[in-house]
Amino acid sequence: MRDLIQSLPMLRRFARNLTRSPETADELVQEACERALSNEDPGGIGRLDLWMKRLILSLWNDRRRELRRRGRIEQVDALRDVAGSDGRLDAEARLTLAEVRRALRGLPPEQRTVMILVCVDGLSYREAADQLGIPVGTVMSRLARGRLALIKRMKRRPTPAPGRAPK
Numbered sequence: 001m002r003d004l005i006q007s008l009p010m011l012r013r014f015a016r017n018l019t020r021s022p023e024t025a026d027e028l029v030q031e032a033c034e035r036a037l038s039n040e041d042p043g044g045i046g047r048l049d050l051w052m053k054r055l056i057l058s059l060w061n062d063r064r065r066e067l068r069r070r071g072r073i074e075q076v077d078a079l080r081d082v083a084g085s086d087g088r089l090d091a092e093a094r095l096t097l098a099e100v101r102r103a104l105r106g107l108p109p110e111q112r113t114v115m116i117l118v119c120v121d122g123l124s125y126r127e128a129a130d131q132l133g134i135p136v137g138t139v140m141s142r143l144a145r146g147r148l149a150l151i152k153r154m155k156r157r158p159t160p161a162p163g164r165a166p167k
Contacts, residue, residue, distance in 0.1 A: 007049045017116045032056045103153035111146030
């Protein structure tokens with residue numbers, strides 16, 4: 001139980017990156033926690049955080065399939081500004097982070113998920129592969145394609161004139 005509580009911020013961040021919606025992310029984390037807590041035999045699950053991420057991913061994929069079947073996929077832009085102290089550097093950092101998030105949002109879900117697991121959550125390729133149920137080579141391929149696409153998207157961003165804030 002303590003491990004589950006300690007992993008909640010990481011699980012919520014993972015779910016938010018998947019769903020792009022704080023509300024939907026919270027629902028997924030809550031549903032995953034309910035399932036985890038109702039599991040009478042938690043033995044054999046290995047690392048709880050990896051198991052919970054896999055459960056969240058499975059719930060999200062189920063939800064997306066259901067929405068696709070009904071013909072409507074939610075397109076919610078839920079990424080918020082990052083809180084920080086005042087100042088030009090903080091403002092520039094927030095703008096850059098927002099641009100990275102927008103670029104990341106534009107990646108195909110398979111690439112975005114691998115990028116989040118490896119680059120944000122710090123999983124090894126093997127851990128990401130195990131969590132997603134795919135070969136390590138597929139993780140490496142998706143990560144490489146995702147990084148290249150992210151770089152291309154970031155290079156296309158407009159560069160503001162000196163002393164002017166970007167629009």
